[in-house]
Amino acid sequence: MKLFHCQCCGAILYFENTVCLKCGHMLGYLPDADRMLAVVADGPVWRALPDSAAPADQATDPGPLRFCRNWERSACNWMHRSAAGDGDGPAGYCLACLHNRTVPDLSTPAHVKLWTKMEAAKRRLMYSVLRLNLPRPLPDSGHPEPLVFEFLADDPGSTEKVLTGHSDGVITIALIEADDTARETRRSQMGEAYRTLLGHFRHEVGHYYWDLLVRDGDALEDCRALFGDERADYAEAMKKHYDMGAPEGWENRFVSAYATMHPWEDWAETWAHYLHMVDTLETASALGLRVDAGQSLAAKVDADPHHSRDAGQLIGNWVPLTLALNSLNRSMGQSDLYPFSLPADVQTKLRFVHDLVQRCHPEPAA
Template identity: 65%
Template sequence: MKLFQCQCCGQVLHFENSVCLRCGRSLGYLPGPDRMAAVEPDGALWRIADATDPDARRWRFCRNWELSACNWMVPVAGDHDPEYCDACRHNRTVPDLSDPEHHRRWQRIEVAKRRLIYTLAHMGLPRPVAGDNHPEPLVFDFLADDPGNAQRVLTGHADGVVTISLTEADDAEREAMRNQMGEAYRTLLGHFRHEIGHYYWDLLVRDGGALESFRAMFGDERADYAAALDHHYHNGAPAGWEATHVSAYATMHPWEDWAETWAHYLHMIDTLETAASLGIHVDPTVDGDGDLSTEIDFNPYRVRRIQRLLAAWLPLTVALNAMNRSMGQPDLYPFTLPDPVQRKLAFVHDLVAARRG
């Protein structure tokens, strides 16, 4: 995620900001121009707080802005402009917001979702919505557990519908689940990236003519999924899985291997964009061979070959882990990328690059 700047006072802005801390103006993200802008009221609408600004037309905030759950804007073009922004128009179900705890958790979910949609847009991937006449529009259901039902909501994907359980927005519950499952990493954003990977498997692999090459790389997805799931939770990952998979869960089934690899690719892209925006240069004085050195000065969304991403990514993760340890925290990046995993990441990268053209 890149950094932004207030066009009125020069204050550095972050993607999640809704008010400029220096000049106090309201802020909105403009998806088309890809910028954060200071805005001022214009009757019932809003305008850019600079009459000479190239985007100085009228805008409205996404309807979820009124619920403190979105800071994206919609350009005003006529009487039938959409109420929801490019990110929120994918929402199909939200929880009962009269419950303050539900509202709070949903707001956290929306933060992660907007970052996901930003990444997908910059990757140039299709994001069809209901009404587009697409056979599999992208839909989000954010669901709370029913206290009267022993069956809990499960985060997952099916036929274009990504379901996120509200419990994942509770830090304590999510951390307890991470420990119970023996996972090295579990975040709201990670859930979005994993589940959206299943969606793009449908679009890019199944419907994109890449099934045979996928099977050669990840295995045959026609293997019984329910049986694979049962085997994984009863027996765990096979010994030595670290040499071939990015996570233990990736060993469960080819679909999960793909989704875990896809999520990891999005981790890389977003973090490298942030590093480039910050001008990060890693050059340890003890690194005589240069293996831990990198200068991240490129746009990761426009890199043709995965090798350039990996050459920057691996030294960056070493630096991030060292910084976390200095604060007494566990490694920020608890993964390794052996050659088979790097080849899988290259498969994802090449599919995305081909779709983007």
């Protein structure tokens, strides 16, 4: 993710900030401008404060703004433009929250805390979706498979648990995954190297984009050649995976043990790692990071990965960067931040994902 700065005082801002800790102004993210703005109330709307670093003749005013309706619950810091005569815009929700269909019962305080963490992860996902110009049909757009989120809590009166997954455009995330202790317990029990809330979003949206970019595109046969035939019985594959585990030598062909279960899961895991790579490389580029761990493990991350046409360059920067990140984590007594390797077969799959994504992403203006 890029670095944001307060236009009033120049302080560095995190994507989740709602107040500038240096000058105290309210903050909101305007996605169509990709800007974090310091704002002040102006009657029923908000106005961006002047950019202290911009010459007066180059200053841009985004006009009247409104916060997402979920801002009122401290669950969103995104804004949208307030068009004349439209009240508070389309249902009052931002570009990310318009995709919500179901949220947990917010009269339960514990649900509110977990839901706000869920929304923060979703906004990180949607930042990538917007930056990569991926299709994101809205629920009321008439599209046969709009992008929809459901955040569901377990019913305390039932033994059945909510399952995180995707079906026909609907991405369901179990609310319990926002509980760090519960999620870490599940990770340990299932022998996973990595399990995060954002990782769930990136994985499940991978299933969604398989439908739109592979199944409904012209890439089905090429995808099968790399990932396998998705027509293989999923229930049988799942049972075999949990009964027998990943096959011996899987590390040479797959990015994770879970990816070995079924071609759909191999695709979704690879897609999630592609989003991990692109977002983290953008952050590294914004920070001006360089890695020099020897001739074959050197990287100067100085380009926007969203606009890169060369998957090889992304992977070439990613490998030494993950070495650096893991080394730094170990220096703090933590486990590896990125506990994965990228053998040649996985790199080929990542290139395939990259090429599909780039079809959605036009060349930047000269």
